[in-house]
Amino acid sequence: MGTQEEPKIVGKEEEEEEEEEQVVNPWEVSAKDGGKIDYDKLIEKFGCGRLDRSHIERVERLTSRPAHVFLRRGIFFSHRDFNEILDAYERGDKYYLYTGRGPSSEALHLGHLIPFVFNKYLQDAFKVPIVIQLTDDEKFLWKNLTIEESRRLARENAKDIIACGFDISKTFIFADFDYVGGAFYKNMVEVAKRVTYNQAVGIFGFTGEDHIGKVSFPPVQAVPSFPSSFPHLFSGKENLRCLIPCAIDQDPYFRMTRDVAPRIGCHKPCMIYSSFFPALQGESGKMSASDPNSAIYVTDSAKDIKTKINKYAFSGGQDSIEKHRKLGANLEVDIPFKYLSFFLEDDAELEHIRKEYGAGRMLTGEVKQRLIEVLTELVERHRAARAAVTDEMVDAFMAVRPLPHMFD
Amino acid sequence: MGHSKQQLLALLQELQIEFSQYEHPVVLTVEAQAKYVGNEGGGLSKNLFLKDKKNRFYIVSSLADTKVDLKVLSQRLGLGKGGVRMAPEEALGEILQVPLGCVTPFALVNESARDVSLLLDQGFKTQEHCFFHPLSNDMSISLNANGLDKFLKSIGREPSYVDLEANPAVGKDQPPDLASLVPSSSIVLPDQPEKQTSSQAPIDGNHVSADNKSKVVPAVKPSSNEKNTKGKPANNIPPSRPFADVDKFVEEIMHKTSTLLHSQIKEETIKQHGEQLGTVLSDNLRKNLGSDLKNLAMIFKNTAYTEGFHAGTHHQPKRIGSS
Numbered sequence: 001m002g003t004q005e006e007p008k009i010v011g012k013e014e015e016e017e018e019e020e021e022q023v024v025n026p027w028e029v030s031a032k033d034g035g036k037i038d039y040d041k042l043i044e045k046f047g048c049g050r051l052d053r054s055h056i057e058r059v060e061r062l063t064s065r066p067a068h069v070f071l072r073r074g075i076f077f078s079h080r081d082f083n084e085i086l087d088a089y090e091r092g093d094k095y096y097l098y099t100g101r102g103p104s105s106e107a108l109h110l111g112h113l114i115p116f117v118f119n120k121y122l123q124d125a126f127k128v129p130i131v132i133q134l135t136d137d138e139k140f141l142w143k144n145l146t147i148e149e150s151r152r153l154a155r156e157n158a159k160d161i162i163a164c165g166f167d168i169s170k171t172f173i174f175a176d177f178d179y180v181g182g183a184f185y186k187n188m189v190e191v192a193k194r195v196t197y198n199q200a201v202g203i204f205g206f207t208g209e210d211h212i213g214k215v216s217f218p219p220v221q222a223v224p225s226f227p228s229s230f231p232h233l234f235s236g237k238e239n240l241r242c243l244i245p246c247a248i249d250q251d252p253y254f255r256m257t258r259d260v261a262p263r264i265g266c267h268k269p270c271m272i273y274s275s276f277f278p279a280l281q282g283e284s285g286k287m288s289a290s291d292p293n294s295a296i297y298v299t300d301s302a303k304d305i306k307t308k309i310n311k312y313a314f315s316g317g318q319d320s321i322e323k324h325r326k327l328g329a330n331l332e333v334d335i336p337f338k339y340l341s342f343f344l345e346d347d348a349e350l351e352h353i354r355k356e357y358g359a360g361r362m363l364t365g366e367v368k369q370r371l372i373e374v375l376t377e378l379v380e381r382h383r384a385a386r387a388a389v390t391d392e393m394v395d396a397f398m399a400v401r402p403l404p405h406m407f408d
Numbered sequence: 409m410g411h412s413k414q415q416l417l418a419l420l421q422e423l424q425i426e427f428s429q430y431e432h433p434v435v436l437t438v439e440a441q442a443k444y445v446g447n448e449g450g451g452l453s454k455n456l457f458l459k460d461k462k463n464r465f466y467i468v469s470s471l472a473d474t475k476v477d478l479k480v481l482s483q484r485l486g487l488g489k490g491g492v493r494m495a496p497e498e499a500l501g502e503i504l505q506v507p508l509g510c511v512t513p514f515a516l517v518n519e520s521a522r523d524v525s526l527l528l529d530q531g532f533k534t535q536e537h538c539f540f541h542p543l544s545n546d547m548s549i550s551l552n553a554n555g556l557d558k559f560l561k562s563i564g565r566e567p568s569y570v571d572l573e574a575n576p577a578v579g580k581d582q583p584p585d586l587a588s589l590v591p592s593s594s595i596v597l598p599d600q601p602e603k604q605t606s607s608q609a610p611i612d613g614n615h616v617s618a619d620n621k622s623k624v625v626p627a628v629k630p631s632s633n634e635k636n637t638k639g640k641p642a643n644n645i646p647p648s649r650p651f652a653d654v655d656k657f658v659e660e661i662m663h664k665t666s667t668l669l670h671s672q673i674k675e676e677t678i679k680q681h682g683e684q685l686g687t688v689l690s691d692n693l694r695k696n697l698g699s700d701l702k703n704l705a706m707i708f709k710n711t712a713y714t715e716g717f718h719a720g721t722h723h724q725p726k727r728i729g730s731s
Binding site for chain 1: 461462486488489490491582583587588651700702703706707709710711713714715717718721
């Protein structure tokens, strides 16, 4: 029995950027011909749904507050069965959130924060618990890291994640090297038994040269979708549904999970997906951990942010002021405007900038200036929160403990 | 206080490390040193004292001819381009406890330098012996790389030899090859502000030689935050009180609120809104301060929970009566 959707086999080693198709999988994201990712094509190929106004209005009604910026602006734009979650919630059946991070580097940039910011909003708005998985084992298997280093990075990343403002009475953070075992491992093996090698190759593109660590990893990322993986949290609540907000390149893991779930008597996890955060140099640029100028990091000083935006943010403005006043800016490729659409809370102000900048009445410099203000405030706030995170706090977030107030 | 030259030499003798010593007038540069010991064979060393943006410190000790590119080094350490620069003058005294122009691997004998990472040029191993300052600029000692290793091991350090001229690619699939040499603890100097955003004039200029440019040292009130300075104490729990302190919490809320009010109540706004000013202000407060205050409150909650959790998990209930 194969997966319902037919994902294309993606062999990492063979795919080049000049290839016909765009490549989107957990280990590689690249557009066709170095251009932009075509999201319509992507969700058609993956078979996901699009979020629309009705979803957003429903969320606002159920949570009695305005929807998060990322929903309003279509940054989280795709889903699988989000309606089921909302239906259940309306009936009084809560759910839990599951998200994660692969700790491959110590430096986090703004793009890394996006799923966590959104998950924190969901936790607050719906008053639901969250489990956060740090796949230190995955990074050890895929990257040139020692186990010690990947465990260390996991803990460091946990601090930045905590700084996003998760509620400790409703949050369980765990690292695979610490937590895999017991009920979690039982579920891993249940899942593993129901996915053939050929299916795994089809979904993840493994080749004969890949080591067996990689091949056996996917169940690790699948089973946090099942409440029975966390007996200290959810025992007695086997019926609890799971919502997974993450970036859309993670879909392969969860296609596999959703395929297996009914066969082991579990609900299929529901998904809500975000698009990719562009690099400073533009959509076709790659955000790279080794190029500090391709992204804004949470450790950047106010001066760094100003320099990076002014020097490296790709502008959709015209070459000369006269031309700009005449033609306006190309908002499709303009990075400062795009970044504002992620981080500027005020819809009215963003709309104003869209009109004025698009018409050429506002200059790139002004837009950049506003962006610098917004990002500096954001990074400052993150840093202040990060300063409050002690090792003891990390230990507490990561302790295997019950969360009696997780739905309060 | 730091070790003296005498103490170091005595230590080397105790460890039965072979070395030769050469006294000379005080020198501040490799060139000057070469005048006195350049003809003795072996290799002169060039020593850099560096610091990264997270207040972690490094000694890079190389043969005088080895080209050290700080940008490349920074990337190989995983600090991005331009992540390291020359450490400020006072760090020399505070951390290494050596005078200007005297950076040397031997400074690691001092407790204050325990968190400083040492990178040694693999070129040292090709020389019969190499010259270093023994904590003072008026002498140079020459010893074999093995002797240096023996010394380092005796103070609990593993010597790390690196090809300093190498320039390997650093990228998504090639992590920085020297990342393991980054210290796990940062050292915050007493005068330095603890926030990273404050700007500080870095010392540019050449390596060992004294850079006599006067430097701006920002005068900063020591932070009322009791966070520890030099590294984390092993057994104590760093105080989290500032973040779960009720008075401070309320004070912060009041401060933010009154700042906002001050900025919003002006002649023009009074004229503009008249009686409605109250409503307008309270809407503004809600809109602008709402998320800020929620963040503060979440930090408070998480800190208080952690304190309780820590106390609870370390609690040893007294046994009453016999088991």
